[in-house]
Amino acid sequence: KTKELDATSKELIPSDDWFQTDSSITVTIYTKQKDIISELVIVDYQDGKLRGEIILKDYSYILNVELSYAIQEDVAVHTTGKVGKVEIILKKKDNITWKNLGQPLEGHHSFIRCTDRGFHYRKCKLISKTDVTHNTKLFCLMLPQSTHLQVPVGQHIYLKQIIAGTEIVKPYTPVSSSLIPELPNLTAHIFLMIKIYPNGLFTPELDHLQIGEYIYVSNPEGSFKKSQVQTVDDLFLLAAGTGFTPMVKLLSYALNNVCSLRIVKLMFFNKTEGDILWRNKLEELAFQDKRFDVEFILSEPEKEWTGKQGKISSSLLSEFVKRSKDDSKLLICICGPAPFTEQGIRFLQDLGYSSEDIHSFTA
Template sequence: FAVPQNIKKSPPIPRYDWYQSDKSITIVVYTKHKGLTNEDILVNVKNNRKTDIWIVLGDKILQLCLDLFEEICESEVKISTEGNIEVILLKQEIGKKWLSLGKELSGHHKLLPKNNRETSYFDCKLISKTPVTHDTWIFGVALPRGSFMHVPVGRHLIIQTEMSGMEIGRNYTPVVSLNPDEAVNISGNGRDISFMIKVYKDGALTPFLGSLKISETIKISEHLGNFKFSRLESIEQLILIAGGTGFTPMVKLMRQVKLLFGNKTEKDILWKDSLENLVRYSHDRFQVYHTLSAPSPDWKGNNGRITKEVLHKQLPPPPGVTDLDKLLICVCGPTPFTNSMETALQELGYPSETIHLFT
């Protein structure tokens, strides 16, 4: 008999299992996917109990959605090389025997397309607020107890709040310290997240963020975006072009790089001292070109915006067709800035494969 050729079998849903000790519950998911990292696993715990576990498996996400049998207070994630994932949940009440894992909620044990599911949010708490410049702060945010999320390089999150009955959200890319000793774990510790945010007086969301008090709640999404880390593996030269807070997605990318950084005035330059330190200790692997569009009379550096002429002088020449994967130019800043950089790069002959715009 003939087997129809066009019927695609959907992949089987990975199996899971659980067991308990006096102190903890362990959920084991047998994904059969090799090479998973902690960036592929998210755990979102609401009120110590309602727990969503998401595991990124290629272009799909496996989700487990449970209302746990009892409260938990912490979690830990372990990944084996064969692709078995253990999510260990610490019992709030030690010694209490759980009769089941809990109630299965809608969406439980489903394998969904990564780009076709509702964005999920964490109920986070503001834990610190540290000034960076006259109008920019580092907001330190803690995920809810027991939750876990490592944000990959180049991905952003939505910060959302309700204002006059309307949900309003904006994208922010988390930052990590540029101190060479502290920046080891580039995707953070999986429990707290730091954002560098400029508070605009007439902004839609930032006045609310500016007025937030320590330990107040703030809604933060899972990580999103289309930056592909694999694009960094083959490159020999990485160029970052930033305007203002367009600096934030660049922070995690700063390895062997050149940063062209445009700002209005000297006091707008984010993390100026850290950048100088990085230049000093990087043995020429990190260079920064500052230019100011409205400098004070004391400014001794470059004046004006980043223009086509600046790019022509500061960038290596466009690569030949066989070397397209060796150069990556990342651009982020105000929309007119990003657009004008894109046009200038195209006019200078940089092929689109060498350009990534954070928009």
């Protein structure tokens, strides 16, 4: 069903069509919008059902069909940004002529606000689990071959497990395999850096997941837009504990894609030295890229610690957030425990930074 839309939105409702060759089926979606990129398209094929979602600003266009005939597992997606065309290419299992694509399922052809469309989950296989610190691990999940999904910078996914008969869902922010990846990141893999809380509800169960076992992963969600960072001169990142996770892809994106960028500074708050995530990698990156600098602040340091101590404060922030030029455009990103983020935003506002200068990562 198409929800109520205003006149402008109606003109923007996509249309679609399909055609076939002896061996393939192509479903084409004409989005009527430019700049369509691969990460705006999510496609799944599970149990004979094809579900496609194209994200067009605040709306999603949904295709949901029970296919009439069998297809092979690998599904390809092509986007032609300039004309706003998306093609989903399916390989026929049998070399026969299809009379129709299939039977429509719930929500087929709907164009609805992203916030109204609920989540779709697919089963992903745990490929590896490696220690990052004494209580934090890097989990590598593999998407099914028949899924096309890329998590944009600054967005998170939800993991779902059934614990004692109840579905439990928690958000996690994908990172890259490393800060300076030796190999291009494989798009079929999702890396998650997750802290295990011994008394937690979800993470101890996750910790027990064995290599080769499966977990449900949702579509991405989040309010961060790449355009917020595309023209900045100075980028300041304030992270506490696992609040570091959204900074990982953001750092790589900024250093590799933002031409105007002059400085990137990460202020990383942790309890002890042993809690610092990817410390060596951060120091190596700071050594390799002169634009990047990192500072560690510990709230419960050991006696030997000679670096900065304490929690987030106005004086730490005024010392840290300094423009590289008087008129430089800046962005300050913040993420961590809710009280950390709330206090940080308040201190920054008191220091005169506007809401456009600040982005906080929250669910």
